[in-house]
Amino acid sequence: MTTKQRYESAKEIYKNLGVDTDKVLEQLKNVPISMHCWQGDDVAGFEGSKELSGGIQATGNYFGKARNPEELMADIDKALSLIPGTHRINLHANYAIFEDGQEVDRDKLEPKHFAKWVEFAKTRGLGLDFNPTYFSHPKADGLTLSSEDESIRKFWIDHGKACIRISEYFAKELGKPCLMNIWIPDGFKDIPADRISPRARLKDSLDQIISIGYDKELVHLAVESKVFGIGLEAYTVGSHEFYMNYAAKNNILCLLDNGHYHPTEVVSDKIPSMLLFSDKIALHVTRPIRWDSDHVVIFDDETKEIAKEIVRCDALDRVLIGLDFFDASINRISAWVVGMRNMQKALLYAMLTPNKKLAELQNERNYTELMMLQEELKLYPFGDVWNYFCEINNVPEKEDWFKVVKEYEAAVLAKRN
Numbered sequence: 001m002t003t004k005q006r007y008e009s010a011k012e013i014y015k016n017l018g019v020d021t022d023k024v025l026e027q028l029k030n031v032p033i034s035m036h037c038w039q040g041d042d043v044a045g046f047e048g049s050k051e052l053s054g055g056i057q058a059t060g061n062y063f064g065k066a067r068n069p070e071e072l073m074a075d076i077d078k079a080l081s082l083i084p085g086t087h088r089i090n091l092h093a094n095y096a097i098f099e100d101g102q103e104v105d106r107d108k109l110e111p112k113h114f115a116k117w118v119e120f121a122k123t124r125g126l127g128l129d130f131n132p133t134y135f136s137h138p139k140a141d142g143l144t145l146s147s148e149d150e151s152i153r154k155f156w157i158d159h160g161k162a163c164i165r166i167s168e169y170f171a172k173e174l175g176k177p178c179l180m181n182i183w184i185p186d187g188f189k190d191i192p193a194d195r196i197s198p199r200a201r202l203k204d205s206l207d208q209i210i211s212i213g214y215d216k217e218l219v220h221l222a223v224e225s226k227v228f229g230i231g232l233e234a235y236t237v238g239s240h241e242f243y244m245n246y247a248a249k250n251n252i253l254c255l256l257d258n259g260h261y262h263p264t265e266v267v268s269d270k271i272p273s274m275l276l277f278s279d280k281i282a283l284h285v286t287r288p289i290r291w292d293s294d295h296v297v298i299f300d301d302e303t304k305e306i307a308k309e310i311v312r313c314d315a316l317d318r319v320l321i322g323l324d325f326f327d328a329s330i331n332r333i334s335a336w337v338v339g340m341r342n343m344q345k346a347l348l349y350a351m352l353t354p355n356k357k358l359a360e361l362q363n364e365r366n367y368t369e370l371m372m373l374q375e376e377l378k379l380y381p382f383g384d385v386w387n388y389f390c391e392i393n394n395v396p397e398k399e400d401w402f403k404v405v406k407e408y409e410a411a412v413l414a415k416r417n
């Protein structure tokens with residue numbers, strides 16, 4: 001049987017559930033996912049120092065990591081060629097590209113330092129998202145936006161302001177809004193004596209950053225909380241409560257990273273609550289194993305639950321989906337492709353679910369049938385629909401894409417050292 005024939009058969013099966021697969025495939029094609037550039041080089045960036053700080057860690061030493069903008073862009077191209085649909089690229093400020101002798105520190109970054117990325121995105125029809133980089137820098141030794149040292153704090157406030165202008169530039173150039181997400185590593189290893197003062201300073205720093213004014217249609221500003229980092233186990237300044245309140249008060253977005261909560265807390269459950277109070281939210285979809293380990297996104301229960309909440313809350317245009325992982329122990333292009341395709345599979349799985357019917361069963365308190373149907377749905381011919389989605393979007397289906405990665409690994413990655 002051909003992929004199309006399998007699809008036609010699956011289509012009939014889903015039709016009996018009231019699900020229109022043709023419509024689903026059209027919808028899925030138009031859901032952009034923001035692919036993070038930092039999986040390509042273990043969050044190293046293009047500045048002189050490549051040492052990763054801020055309580056995050058990329059472990060592993062698989063060969064072939066991108067060492068410069070040309071290599072990173074070529075690797076992104078290779079990954080995108082294996083992922084159905086048109087997506088977005090998520091950049092960090094430490095991926096600025098300087099002409100010789102024009103290097104500036106992060107507080108002085110300008111749009112021109114990202115012109116090559118804009119050109120890259122434009123020629124491929126991609127959107128760009130952005131993140132100020134508050135780590136891997138001599139001035140990020142401890143606290144940044146919450147620092148008690150006013151000169152350090154000013155440096156990072158200026159960095160935030162510079163990044164707003166760069167985000168605006170991305171949006172204007174590409175004709176698509178840019179999500180600018182602020183994450184800072186600030187915190188303490190051991191029990192602090194004063195929890196409120198660093199948070200008061202962070203609040204003031206954020207106020208100063210947003211005081212420069214920006215077009216909210218162009219820049220979606222977000223703040224990303226975290227519960228702990230390596231060496232920052234006892235306290236993080238940018239906690240969930242801090243940012244949820246800050247975002248609500250200032251009409252900006254919360255970004256929820258599913259590696260940033262206590263182990264039994266799930267982001268899927270937070271999505272509907274947030275959507276009742278915010279026009280938009282943003283996500284970093286990742287896979288924490290025991291801690292915020294940033295493993296590659298797989299087709300696991302929580303990724304599926306996250307996708308289900310986005311779909312059944314009818315919020316595909318209100319939840320800005322991005323990925324955030326950095327695994328240095330495997331082929332990095334494969335990591336991107338697996339993560340991106342899995343996020344799409346999770347969305348597809350959610351779209352193929354008869355959500356209305358399931359909600360009716362819940363309302364009728366028919367929990368027996370609800371459980372039965374949710375379990376039976378797991379063995380529906382979802383894979384046949386996925387493979388057809390790949391076929392009509394001109395990317396290899398099933399594991400066929402991996403051949404392309406292996407060829408690229410042998411021809412290109414193996415020659416990097």
Ligand SMILES: C[C@H](O)[C@H](O)[C@@H](O)C(=O)CO
Nearest residue numbers: 038056131183257292324
């Ligand atoms: C590199 C990213 O900005 C970083 O991973 C951040 O989003 C985060 O999740 C830190 O734990």
Ligand SMILES: [Mn+2]
Nearest residue numbers: 224257284324
């Ligand atoms: Mn994150």
